[in-house]
Amino acid sequence: MSSAAIELEKVSKHYGKRLAVKDLNLQIGRGEMFGFLGPNGAGKTTTIRLLLGLMRPDAGSIRLLDRNMNGTQTEALEIRTRLGFLPDIARIDGGYSGEEWLNYLADLQNFRLDPNFRKTLLDKLELAELDLQRRVKAYSRGMRQKLAIIQALQHQPELIILDEPTEGLDPLAKRALFDLLEEARHAGATVFFSSHVLSEVERICDKVALIRRGQLVAVDSIAALRDKQTRRVEIAFEQEPLPEEELAALLEKITGHLARREGARWQLEIQSDINPLLGFLAQYRLKDLVIEPADLEAIFMNYYHQDNF
Numbered sequence: 001m002s003s004a005a006i007e008l009e010k011v012s013k014h015y016g017k018r019l020a021v022k023d024l025n026l027q028i029g030r031g032e033m034f035g036f037l038g039p040n041g042a043g044k045t046t047t048i049r050l051l052l053g054l055m056r057p058d059a060g061s062i063r064l065l066d067r068n069m070n071g072t073q074t075e076a077l078e079i080r081t082r083l084g085f086l087p088d089i090a091r092i093d094g095g096y097s098g099e100e101w102l103n104y105l106a107d108l109q110n111f112r113l114d115p116n117f118r119k120t121l122l123d124k125l126e127l128a129e130l131d132l133q134r135r136v137k138a139y140s141r142g143m144r145q146k147l148a149i150i151q152a153l154q155h156q157p158e159l160i161i162l163d164e165p166t167e168g169l170d171p172l173a174k175r176a177l178f179d180l181l182e183e184a185r186h187a188g189a190t191v192f193f194s195s196h197v198l199s200e201v202e203r204i205c206d207k208v209a210l211i212r213r214g215q216l217v218a219v220d221s222i223a224a225l226r227d228k229q230t231r232r233v234e235i236a237f238e239q240e241p242l243p244e245e246e247l248a249a250l251l252e253k254i255t256g257h258l259a260r261r262e263g264a265r266w267q268l269e270i271q272s273d274i275n276p277l278l279g280f281l282a283q284y285r286l287k288d289l290v291i292e293p294a295d296l297e298a299i300f301m302n303y304y305h306q307d308n309f
Contacts, residue, residue: 005190011060035205084157090148094137
């Protein structure tokens with residue numbers, strides 16, 4: 001059995017003459033919480049449709065849970081029973097009650113429902129069982145989204161694919177969703193989380209992929225991506241050890257970036273190994289030292305402003 005839950009190899013897809021995704025190579029390990037980031041039109045939704053077998057690639061191969069998504073219809077259907085999917089816009093027939101809709105999808109995916117687990121989902125998302133008896137057309141947007149989350153998770157799938165899952169949720173419901181995803185991951189599930197809300201991805205994901213104009217521009221852990229970015233450093237000495245010009249030159253030599261003094265504090269940036277700077281500062285008494293890590297938004301903007309992609 002492969003250690004990968006998702007494997008894409010040189011996957012490309014065109015819409016007519018327009019290239020939607022190009023040469024996607026991606027491996028996502030089992031049990032990972034994986035973030036998929038990109039602006040509108042970058043290729044996120046096309047990639048998800050390819051993963052689900054809703055469309056076929058023009059080139060390349062896709063494997064989910066050791067099964068070929070480009071194989072027979074029977075193979076694709078077998079894989080889908082092991083998936084949980086939440087689309088970016090949950091289209092629910094308003095004529096169904098919530099319970100009827102959940103049961104219909106359970107029958108469609110041909111799995112035995114665990115009523116106790118469904119009740120757990122309802123309780124955590126604060127959707128009352130009485131609400132399930134109501135017609136979906138009477139639901140608020142947030143209630144519809146909670147119902148869509150329950151349908152994606154109620155069969156305890158091995159692979160969970162979520163496209164903008166927090167749309168319409170209040171902060172408490174978002175927290176409940178993140179807790180449910182963590183519990184699913186601890187039970188062995190893999191989570192593929194596509195979103196444009198960077199703080200949410202940063203909060204729950206181990207690794208991320210950044211897609212731009214249909215091509216992957218980075219795939220790495222958030223920690224590793226941070227290490228490649230410029231960090232801001234602020235230093236306040238109790239007593240400056242050297243004359244200002246000499247100290248500025250030394251700090252610039254260590255960090256490779258301009259050092260400037262603002263009042264009693266030094267402002268500088270560093271992109272390389274921070275230990276030489278810490279070794280230098282350890283010789284002196286400091287009033288304060290602030291090292292700001294690059295957040296995911298800064299990383300995202302850095303990649304998307306590069307002209308070579």
